[in-house]
Amino acid sequence: MAAPVAAQQDSVPYVPTPQAIVEGMLDLAEVGPADNLIDLGSGDGRIVIAAARRGASALGIDRSSPLVARARMLARGEELPGRTRFEQGDLFEARIRDASVVTLYLLPTVNVALRPKLVNELRPGTRIVSHAFDMAEWSPDGHRVVEERNLYLWIVPATVGGTWRLTMPGGRSGTLAFEQRFQRISGTLDGASIGRPTLRGTRVSFVAATPGGQRLYQGIVGDRSIEPDPAAPADAATGWQAVRSD
Structure with a gap:
């Protein structure tokens, strides 16, 4: 299983998220100062930086070391001490338990492959927001369109079954x-x-x-x-x- 998962991550192209979409994602998740946000596939760090501007603590994880380096540089220019961190790493191995919000802009197959990790490791009540792509049969709890782009919200459910x-x-x-x-x-x-x-x-x-x-x-x-x-x-x-x- 390890090779196909790694290949899925490597197939995700770097496409910057427009700033209006970034803000729309954070609005949909109602991100604020009490939140701990993790952006899986964080690119140049713009979602992490925008969340930190709202007072949240935010971590970006990306497999690309050049993008992680760029994100760190951009964050230093924002003067947001202690509220942003960036790590190079495998999305499927990331420690996400402490997140109150997780953001994604990946691919449909990667979203679905990540779904068991998100459901099993995140605490009930954690909000997940994805730009453009859904989670197949896991229906979203919220949806909005910003600049003709779909944004989806899920709230990790407690186990009542x-x-x-x-x-x-x-x-x-x-x-x-x-x-x-x-x-x-x-x-x-x-x-x-x-x-x-x-x-x-x-x-x-x-x-x-x-x-x-x-x-x-x-x-x-x-x-x-x-x-x-x-x-x-x-x-x-x-x-x-x-x-x-x-």
């Missing part, structure tokens, strides 16, 4: 089961289908029948539990918890 023990308001409990494909979910509560299931990062919501009628459940997904979302609407269920049972 499987079986949970849901303790509802009043102490009644039931079996909550989800099926998941990326951020697309469906499910049942005690065998009855739940309504309007959605998953966006770590936030999950669904409507389920209870003895008191249909109730909205909106929660935050953790490693082994789902807790009520403090930002849920006033009419959403409270005082409940789901604990993984599989």
